[in-house]
Amino acid sequence: MCATASAALVVPFLVDRSGDTAVPADRLLQEEYRAAAEEFHVPRSVLMGVSYLQSRWDSHPGVPSVVGGYGPMHLVDTREAPQPRHGQARPRATTAGPPAARPGKSPDSGTGQPADLRRAARLLELPDRQLRSDDAANVRGGAALLAATQAELGKPLSADPADWWDAVARFPGSNDAVSAAAYANDVYDVIRRGARRTTDEGQEVVLAATPGVRPHRAVPQGAQRPKNVECPPELSCSWLGAPYVEMDGGGYGNHDLADRPKDQRIDYIVIHDTEAPLSSMFMTVQDPEEASWHYSVRSSDGHVTQHVPIKDASWHSGNQFVNAHSIGIEHEGFLRQPDAWYTEQMYRSSARLVKYLAKKYKVPLDRQHVFGHDNVPSPTEDTIPDMHDDPGPFWDWRHYYDLLGAPLRETAGPDSDAVMILPDYVHYKPEFTGCVKGGVRCAPHGSSAVRLRTRPDDGAPLIQDPGRRPDGDDSTEDVDDLGSRVSAGQTFAVAERRGDWTAIWFQGHKGWFRNPKDHPVAVGARASVVTPKQGVDEIPVFGRPLPEKEAYPEGVAPETESPLPYTLHAGQEYVTGARAYGTYVDRSTFAQSPAPVVHGREPYYEIQFDHRLAFVRASDVDVRTVDAPMPKR
Structure with a gap:
């Protein structure tokens, strides 16, 4: 047992191409960037910054992008652009007639010259397939293209990253100057700030910050927008x-x-x-x-x-x-x-x-106000099965909020009565089915989604959603099944803790998930929570706040109130994002001006009730703030 444990701690080393230096297996990509930058006289920060914008240094082994891009440099082989396996649009949630389609005009689809994989292969005198499958060749190809573009621009292969702005702007093949400038500015922002990341292949990659880099850039002359x-x-x-x-x-x-x-x-x-x-x-x-x-x-x-x-x-x-x-x-x-x-x-x-x-x-830039289609509440009970599930469990909410400048992070100590769901996207890979075919396992992939069980046991059933499955069928691991899922950035009230397991209040029940201290998938959060007023056993939950009947003017029939098939029970708590007031617009006829809005005066609270948001009447609940002291760092 001791010998096995010790062996697991040994990090394998590989030898680089020169044969002189031993490189840890999880630092090999870092070495490839260094070697390629040196070989083609491209500043390493420029090469790594471009690669970060192209792929965040991920390889996506064997999976081309929508335009046929491969590897950490996202070199594009236009012959290999994949056809989508799910090429038909799903029925969309509408309030009009049945779905239909007819031809229409579209904006410029973008036909700039991207980082051409075949050209890179010719520069390296390597077969195309090697740049699609071999990260080292792919990185060298990206460096060769940058160097060739710099030469075509009549500029020297300078060691100063500031001299490469124009070559960087041309790399992705943007078809307008505004997009090209935005891309190059993003690359230089990464160079100035630095970056550190574990890739999808487990490679540890670090780009040290160089805050003083100010590129010599041209002023973009983009087309005038409408x-x-x-x-x-x-x-x-x-x-x-x-x-x-x-x-x-x-x-x-x-x-x-x-x-x-x-x-x-x-x-x-x-x-x-x-x-x-x-x-x-x-x-x-x-x-x-x-x-x-x-x-x-x-x-x-x-x-x-x-x-x-x-x-x-x-x-x-x-x-x-x-x-x-x-x-x-x-x-x-x-x-x-x-x-x-x-x-x-x-x-x-x-x-x-x-x-x-x-x-x-x-x-507000938080998950109660900027959220997915899969978080939109069902307005009525009968609409629950038809609500959508995009952008799905593989949308990287944590990264997205970093880009928004509002990072998702711990805001209270680990003993707080509220937690924010926050798995490590790259390493957290729950099992899913249905990516290619129903019931078939998806390839392992980082995810923002965490599943909930009925007991603190890996073998316990998943939480059920009676609205989605009124016949009592179990929730599944299908990529479209939201019945037992929560997602990064969503915040819930803690119901109980047992060892490595945490339970949250979810749709009227305790939902359990494994949350070990050394690899947590949820962190302490400061939040306001609602609970039924003292002496009230349960209260209704709504998918939309409606104005009270007295708010409707004469001639406008009040919209029928329709609680969801869930209840919030005494002793349970749910995180609230904000107050809301009911509004209603009678849209029964076509008009050339906006219809009058009926505004209610009765306040509601928006709550994180399950995977979706919901609403409760303010008069039905009490509100309190929960948190716990942040741990000393």
């Missing part, structure tokens, strides 16, 4: 409008005229993935019988297209209250194929857009 686009200046953005039209036979589509934030506050930003190629979604958003959303973000380069003015309410979430108070952003991708679609450039463009919108409309 005046109606609402977008930060450093993003490449275009316009492709969704139609607001009356349809034959009554009804209209595909969004609502409004005057936000004057008539209704914007409180939420909802993150979606398309589950279809963007070209298909551009057809969908131009169909008045379909759903709509405010923005689309392209996978290949992060280009942003706006479809609906922010002042208007798009039909994107499946919950009219959320639609009325939110901005919907679609991201090109498939939740079952994150390595092919959830690119670093898409994450960064999206984060830039969300930061801009959150600042403009005063939306």
Whole structure:
């Protein structure tokens, strides 16, 4: 036993190409960057910074991106661009007629010259396949392309990283100057700040910070953007409008005229993935019988297209209250194929857009206000089975919030009565099925999702959701099954602790997950929690706050209240994100101006009730703040 334990602690070493230096196996990629930078006279910080923007140094072994990119340098072989395995869009949550599709125009799809794998192979005199499968060859190919581009620009192979800005801007093949400049600026931001990461292949990679680097850059001369686009200046953005039209036979589509934030506050930003190629979604958003959303973000380069003015309410979430108070952003991708679609450039463009919108409309940057489509509450009991599950368990919420400048982190000591779910995305790899075929195991992959069990036992059943499975069927490990899942950044009240296990209040029950101190998947959080008022056994839970009957003017029929099939019991606590007030708009007829908004005066609390948000009446609950002293570091 002792000999085995000791052997497990030994880190294997490999010898580098020169045969002179022993390199630990988990530092081999770091050595490849050093060697390639030296071979091609590219500053190592430039090579590593570019690679970080291309892939965050991940290899994604054997998995090409949506544009056919491979390896840590994301070298693109356009002949190998994969066709999506799930090429049909799922039925989308709408409040209009049945789904349909028709041809439509789309913005420039982006045909710049990317980091060409075949050109890199020719520069190295290696077969293409070697750059697709061998990290060392892939890194050397990236260095060779940077050096060749620098020479083509008539610039020296300088040791000063500041001299490489133009070559860096050209590397990803962006088809407009604004996108190229944003990319290069991001690379130099990484160089200045430094980075440290364990890759998907277990490689420990460190780029030391060099805060004094100020690149000699050209001023980008991008195409003039349409005046109606609402977008930060450093993003490449275009316009492709969704139609607001009356349809034959009554009804209209595909969004609502409004005057936000004057008539209704914007409180939420909802993150979606398309589950279809963007070209298909551009057809969908131009169909008045379909759903709509405010923005689309392209996978290949992060280009942003706006479809609906922010002042208007798009039909994107499946919950009219959320639609009325939110901005919907679609991201090109498939939740079952994150390595092919959830690119670093898409994450960064999206984060830039969300930061801009959150600042403009005063939306808090937390998981109760910036959340996934899979966190949107079902408005009524009968809609629960139809609610969506994107962007799924492989969306990296922790990284996304780092990019938002609002990192998810411990805010209270480990004994706090509230915890934030926060697994280590790279290393935390729960089992999933259904990525390729139903019931078949997915390849191991980092995840933001943590599953809950009915008891503190790895063999105990998963928590069930009676709303999703009214027949009493068990929750499963399928990638689409949210019934027993919580996600990074969500905060819950602690119900009990037993050794390495923690229980949280979840949908009216205790949900248990393994949370060892040496590798925690949840951390202490300071939070406000609600609990039923003293003497009340249980209270209803709602998927939308509605105005009280007295708030409706004459001639407007009050919307029927519809509690969800769950209850919040005495002694249970749930974290609240904010107060909310019910609103309602009668959208029964087509009109050329915004419909009047009915505003309720009865306050509700938004709560993290299960994987989705929910609402309870403020008059039904008491509120308290929970935390625990932070440990001394």
